[in-house]
Amino acid sequence: MENSKKTARFIVQASHSTRVSLLMGWLIMCVTLESYAVEKIQLNQIGFPPEASKIAVVPNVQASTFRIVDTHTGKVAFESTLTDARYWDLAEETVKLADFSGFQAPGTYRLDVTDAESSYPFVIADNVYRDALAASIKAFYFNRAGATLESRHAGKFARPAGHPDVLVYVHASAADEQRPEGTVLSSPKGWYDAGDFNKYIVNSGITMFTLLKTLSHHTESLETLGLNIPESGNRLPDLVNEMLWNLDWMESMQDPHDGGVYHKLTTKHFAKKEMPHIQTAPRYVVQKSTAATLDFASVMALAARVLRPYSKQLDGRVLRYQKAAKRAWKWARKHPKQFYQQPEDIFTGKYAFPDETLEDEWQWAACELFILTGQPQYRKHIVIPDIAQVPGWSKVATLGLFSLMDASAGDVSLRRRATRAVLALADQLVKEHNNTAYAVAMTRGDYIWGSNSEALNKGIVLAYANRIQPNHGYLVAMQSLLDYVLGRNPTGYSFMTGFGSKPPMGIHHRVSQSDGIADPIPGFLAGGPQPGWQDSCKYSTRIPAKTYVDDWCSYSTNEVAINWNAPLVYMLAALNR
Ligand code: G3I
Ligand code: 9MR
Numbered sequence: 001m002e003n004s005k006k007t008a009r010f011i012v013q014a015s016h017s018t019r020v021s022l023l024m025g026w027l028i029m030c031v032t033l034e035s036y037a038v039e040k041i042q043l044n045q046i047g048f049p050p051e052a053s054k055i056a057v058v059p060n061v062q063a064s065t066f067r068i069v070d071t072h073t074g075k076v077a078f079e080s081t082l083t084d085a086r087y088w089d090l091a092e093e094t095v096k097l098a099d100f101s102g103f104q105a106p107g108t109y110r111l112d113v114t115d116a117e118s119s120y121p122f123v124i125a126d127n128v129y130r131d132a133l134a135a136s137i138k139a140f141y142f143n144r145a146g147a148t149l150e151s152r153h154a155g156k157f158a159r160p161a162g163h164p165d166v167l168v169y170v171h172a173s174a175a176d177e178q179r180p181e182g183t184v185l186s187s188p189k190g191w192y193d194a195g196d197f198n199k200y201i202v203n204s205g206i207t208m209f210t211l212l213k214t215l216s217h218h219t220e221s222l223e224t225l226g227l228n229i230p231e232s233g234n235r236l237p238d239l240v241n242e243m244l245w246n247l248d249w250m251e252s253m254q255d256p257h258d259g260g261v262y263h264k265l266t267t268k269h270f271a272k273k274e275m276p277h278i279q280t281a282p283r284y285v286v287q288k289s290t291a292a293t294l295d296f297a298s299v300m301a302l303a304a305r306v307l308r309p310y311s312k313q314l315d316g317r318v319l320r321y322q323k324a325a326k327r328a329w330k331w332a333r334k335h336p337k338q339f340y341q342q343p344e345d346i347f348t349g350k351y352a353f354p355d356e357t358l359e360d361e362w363q364w365a366a367c368e369l370f371i372l373t374g375q376p377q378y379r380k381h382i383v384i385p386d387i388a389q390v391p392g393w394s395k396v397a398t399l400g401l402f403s404l405m406d407a408s409a410g411d412v413s414l415r416r417r418a419t420r421a422v423l424a425l426a427d428q429l430v431k432e433h434n435n436t437a438y439a440v441a442m443t444r445g446d447y448i449w450g451s452n453s454e455a456l457n458k459g460i461v462l463a464y465a466n467r468i469q470p471n472h473g474y475l476v477a478m479q480s481l482l483d484y485v486l487g488r489n490p491t492g493y494s495f496m497t498g499f500g501s502k503p504p505m506g507i508h509h510r511v512s513q514s515d516g517i518a519d520p521i522p523g524f525l526a527g528g529p530q531p532g533w534q535d536s537c538k539y540s541t542r543i544p545a546k547t548y549v550d551d552w553c554s555y556s557t558n559e560v561a562i563n564w565n566a567p568l569v570y571m572l573a574a575l576n577r
Contacts, residue, residue, distance in 0.1 A: 049125070170284070438484070
């Protein structure tokens with residue numbers, strides 16, 4: 001940069017003809033340099049368990065072989081051939097693949113190909129994702145509302161408490177006879193949703209589902225995973241401790257008078273880029289909605305089942321969750337179409353679409369309540385599709401199918417049909433994986449706000465399929481989706497803060513950008529590339545898989561969010577071997 005500035009200054013001072021020829025020469029040199037730019041090999045920047053499939057993406061070089069080099073000895077440890085080049089339209093790139101799944105020796109390596117820039121170093125080892133898994137859960141601790149983060153738990157990220165939320169107002173949109181506008185209530189704890197400081201029930205829904213399933217599918221490894229949080233050592237697994245922080249908040253969002261659940265707890269506007277403890281803007285509970293109430297019912301019903309083994313230490317919560325779930329369902333039956341409408345004086349996240357349908361929320365809640373109670377009144381609302389849909393905050397039907405695969409209150413036919421729908425989707429994802437030059441099940445429709453969570457939620461679909469019908473193809477596609485977010489993608493980023501050689505630094509996260517510490521808080525997943533340009537950040541491209549800017553300005557590609565971190569937690573737990 002500095003050199004080109006000097007060259008430019010020199011050109012301005014020279015005579016006209018000299019100027020023209022110098023300029024031409026300079027331009028030719030730049031173009032030549034550009035076309036000889038050596039592109040980098042991309043792979044999972046953390047590494048792989050020994051038995052995992054291991055795939056790297058290599059630029060379209062002449063070479064037809066690759067080498068795995070031990071970074072300590074400099075010796076070639078493995079050598080094999082590259083695949084033929086293929087084009088990926090979503091990245092506008094032609095690439096080859098290096099598959100070294102057969103190489104299993106533990107160590108630290110890099111991947112070399114003649115004429116390409118070597119990969120970042122990576123590790124092959126048992127338990128290779130353990131630290132990342134712990135950090136991905138600890139990120140929730142770092143996003144606790146109303147908590148003082150002490151240095152013995154938070155290290156350099158210690159901070160004073162903000163948002164106690166013990167004095168929250170009932171917004172006009174939520175007012176009724178029992179709780180008129182301005183009524184003061186207490187709704188403390190919970191996690192900040194994302195880079196903002198608000199707390200949204202709908203988004204807590206899928207987040208809690210995913211974390212509860214992580215616990216129930218990987219109980220053994222999670223019961224021994226210490227997170228060094230304030231509750232550590234209280235005989236509950238730390239993941240349970242962390243989930244209770246949010247479940248306690250969720251409980252307080254249910255109106256005790258009628259069982260309805262407020263859509264969100266929020267300030268009127270998004271806060272400035274400032275630390276939580278200096279925030280003083282009033283907070284409101286806003287409008288009860290059918291979506292929030294049904295998502296709440298689902299979470300409470302599931303939590304009652306998953307946390308039952310710990311009920312002795314949970315002070316009556318399990319019983320409360322059951323009652324709360326049933327009351328919420330009743331409210332929803334009385335208010336089946338109370339769509340969330342953003343009030344005119346509220347400008348924070350909506351977690352609702354104008355053309356929203358509530359069928360998926362009904363489906364999920366019906367499944368969870370049927371599994372909990374075995375009662376036909378819930379069973380009759382369950383509709384099993386031929387093929388499931390990849391889940392997300394706004395599409396939760398598949399969460400019900402997942403739960404039916406785990407337990408179906410003795411209804412074998414329901415379980416069989418739910419399994420068939422999920423397997424059909426998993427088979428489609430394997431096809432997408434095989435059809436993509438990067439060998440990753442990402443399609444155009446996945447490049448929406450939070451695309452990285454689309455990748456990881458697809459991974460969870462494959463995990464469910466593989467649990468019930470173990471299949472190498474499912475596992476390879478699943479590993480590839482984790483690889484994708486951890487580095488094997490066209491941006492070259494490992495999208496998890498603090499992990500990999502090129503992690504995001506400028507995440508749209510108010511705490512990380514205002515705590516005066518250069519590093520962002522570790523363990524967070526950035527939203528990921530997508531071509532929507534919904535903020536005023538400067539983008540140089542609209543290529544779907546490349547539209548990503550590692551800067552605060554890019555909240556549409558570089559924010560973090562609890563519903564994006566949760567599938568990261570699930571996938572790291574599932575693939576850590
Ligand atoms: O679903 C449609 C899809 O059918 C269509 O093809 C595509 C084309 O653009 O759009 C899709 O909808 C997008 C949707 O995200 C997908 O989930 C919308 O355009 C997009 O605006 C919407 O973004 C949401 C964003 O808030 C803005 O409302 C994100 O899902 C949601 O994760 C995000 O959530 C925010 C909260 O509001 C506030 N807290 C932070 C959080 C994370 O950024
Ligand atoms: O910080 C906000 C982020 O959490 C939201 O996801 C995003 C979209 O709703 O909005 C961000 O806030 C921006 C606001 O919408 C517009 N002015 C700039 C704010 C960020 O600096």
